[in-house]
Amino acid sequence: MAAPRTELPPTAGLPLRWRDFAPGAPALALGPALARMLEVDPAAVALTCSGTAALVLALSALQRTSARRSVIVPAYTCPLVAIAVAHCGLRLRLCDTRPGHFEMDPDALAALCDDDTLAIVPAHLGGRLADLGAPLRSARAAGAWVIEDAAQALGARHADGTPAGAAGDLAICSLAAGKGLSIFEGGALVAHDPGVRALIAGLAPQLLPRSLAWEARRCVELAGYALFYGPRGLRWVYGRPLRQALRRGDDVAAAQDRFPLHIPLHRLGGWRQRVGARAATRLPAFLDAARQRALARSAQLRGIEGVEVLGDRRGERGTWPTLTLLFADPRARDAALSRLWGAGLGVSWPFVRALPDYAYLRGTVPRAPAPNARDFAARVLAIGNSPWLDDAAFSRIAQALEESCRQPRG
Numbered sequence: 181m182a183a184p185r186t187e188l189p190p191t192a193g194l195p196l197r198w199r200d201f202a203p204g205a206p207a208l209a210l211g212p213a214l215a216r217m218l219e220v221d222p223a224a225v226a227l228t229c230s231g232t233a234a235l236v237l238a239l240s241a242l243q244r245t246s247a248r249r250s251v252i253v254p255a256y257t258c259p260l261v262a263i264a265v266a267h268c269g270l271r272l273r274l275c276d277t278r279p280g281h282f283e284m285d286p287d288a289l290a291a292l293c294d295d296d297t298l299a300i301v302p303a304h305l306g307g308r309l310a311d312l313g314a315p316l317r318s319a320r321a322a323g324a325w326v327i328e329d330a331a332q333a334l335g336a337r338h339a340d341g342t343p344a345g346a347a348g349d350l351a352i353c354s355l356a357a358g359k360g361l362s363i364f365e366g367g368a369l370v371a372h373d374p375g376v377r378a379l380i381a382g383l384a385p386q387l388l389p390r391s392l393a394w395e396a397r398r399c400v401e402l403a404g405y406a407l408f409y410g411p412r413g414l415r416w417v418y419g420r421p422l423r424q425a426l427r428r429g430d431d432v433a434a435a436q437d438r439f440p441l442h443i444p445l446h447r448l449g450g451w452r453q454r455v456g457a458r459a460a461t462r463l464p465a466f467l468d469a470a471r472q473r474a475l476a477r478s479a480q481l482r483g484i485e486g487v488e489v490l491g492d493r494r495g496e497r498g499t500w501p502t503l504t505l506l507f508a509d510p511r512a513r514d515a516a517l518s519r520l521w522g523a524g525l526g527v528s529w530p531f532v533r534a535l536p537d538y539a540y541l542r543g544t545v546p547r548a549p550a551p552n553a554r555d556f557a558a559r560v561l562a563i564g565n566s567p568w569l570d571d572a573a574f575s576r577i578a579q580a581l582e583e584s585c586r587q588p589r590g
Contacts, residue, residue: 184524186411187419188573191306191501192470192565193358196406196459206457213460214353214368217335218346224370226380227448228388229398231331231354231367235264236443237387238327238350238369239299241379243268248298248324254284254310255534255553257303260439261329262535266544267443270298274535274548277556280488280506285552286314293322303329304344306530306562307499308490309336312347325349331367332501334360335467339495345370355456357405360499361463363456364402366448391446402452411568415524423522434521435532438540467499474500474565477574481505484578486512486585502562504530507585510558515584517561525573526564533557 208216215222228234239251251265255274265272273292278285282305289300302315312328319326328348330336336344345351355366371377408417425434432438478489481503490504507513520527534553535545563569563577 183415183419183423185415187414187524188411188526188564188568189358189409189414189418189566190526190528190562190564191358192360192567193362193409193501194360194459194463194466195409196362196455198406200455200458201403201406202458206454207461208457210453210457210460211368213457217460217463218343218351218370220346220370220372223377224372226369226371226384227453228367228369229394229444229446229448230365231352231356232260232264232443233388233445234352234354234367234369235261235301235327235329236267236445237380237384238352238371239264239268239270240383240387241371241376242298242325242350243270244379244383245376246298248296250294250296251299251301252284252289252292252297253301253535254282254303255536255548255550256282256531256556257301257305257329257535258331258531259437259535259538259541261301261303262541262545263439263441263443266441271296272544272546273297274546274550276550277552279552280556281552282308282556283310284315286318289314289318290321293318293324295322297322297324299325299327301327301329302348303331304333304336304498306490306502306504307333307336308504309333309338309344309492309496309498311493312338316348319349327352331356332359333499335463336499337497339493349373350376357409358501360467360501361456361460362405363398363452364405365398366452366456388445388447394444394446395449395452399449399451402455419522419524426522431529431532432538432540435529437532437538441544469567470500470565471497473567474503477565478503480574480578481581484582484585487581500565502528502530502565505561505563505581506556507559507561509585510555512585512587513559513561515587516581519580519584520577525577526566526569527577528562528564530560530562531557
């Protein structure tokens with residue numbers, strides 16, 4: 181596979197500016213800035229070193245409220261969710277998704293809930309929102325908590341106007357590389373219940389101790405992110421490892437789905453918080469521009485027979501870091517991936533497996549039937565919605581998609 185001269189990002193992350201790194205305090209600190217975006221009390225937001233750390237902190241706090249030990253998650257979601265549940269010593273239970281979607285099937289979820297259910301963790305995907313109605317109803321019936329996984333949906337709104345990250349009992353947000361707002365690696369935990377907030381405040385210093393080594397590393401990585409996050413820099417730090425993994429036939433590595441089973445846990449430093457707070461002022465306009473691009477391009481893709489663009493339901497206002505596509509035929513999806521993944525155009529695979537099918541997670545994820553989740557993994561593809569994806573490059577992608585859907589199947 182010949183290396184392209186430039187590499188478009190697989191998601192539309194907010195580019196940092198050097199003025200974000202200026203000394204001095206920003207007008208609004210990062211925690212209150214996120215609280216304003218989420219329309220919650222600033223006391224509800226706890227900053228963490230990653231979205232995964234936020235989930236660990238949430239689960240650790242909820243463990244103090246109950247003897248329950250089961251956590252229900254979608255069978256198609258980020259492997260880090262399963263790793264966080266295992267880190268806390270809790271029992272992972274997988275809920276199959278509904279057909280043709282990433283959100284948990286309501287009937288399967290209701291059947292899984294019992295008197296050992298501590299929490300349900302519905303997840304949004306690529307800025308598309310999961311309906312929280314069924315998780316909230318099931319949780320209320322079982323006496324469990326809902327932790328909204330808004331790691332990929334900061335800035336989105338549910339149909340009733342509630343910001344993503346403010347609709348559950350708790351929520352996790354991610355500020356990782358490539359997310360809408362990034363400090364390279366960071367996160368936030370939102371908790372509405374005052375008692376849970378108090379538990380989080382007491383646990384945070386224990387679970388997230390100061391670590392000069394980790395924070396120094398993240399500061400260097402953040403500076404590198406600011407320098408390399410663009411078509412020229414990503415060719416080396418993202419595109420080159422991607423194509424090496426594809427040549428090895430390692431789709432898990434190519435999708436960056438292989439995560440360490442040990443979760444780094446440390447306190448988020450003040451300098452990176454200040455960088456994020458300055459960048460946050462530009463996020464709403466950035467998300468609006470991404471939405472307008474995505475809506476126009478979604479309309480173009482809807483003309484391709486055999487491809488569905490996942491969009492907002494009535495009243496929703498998701499974010500658009502990617503355009504998430506679902507193919508009618510998995511062979512057409514595979515053909516499109518073979519043409520486009522690694523071509524430098526920002527086409528990728530959200531998560532390459534249903535959770536039970538990652539070999540490195542055996543022993544962490546229980547074996548479970550998940551036919552709908554497996555089917556979704558076999559038919560999904562994502563196109564990065566970055567401002568660097570111009571009309572000519574998008575036309576190349578659309579043509580490859582159309583040809584992949586038309587080619588004869590053996």
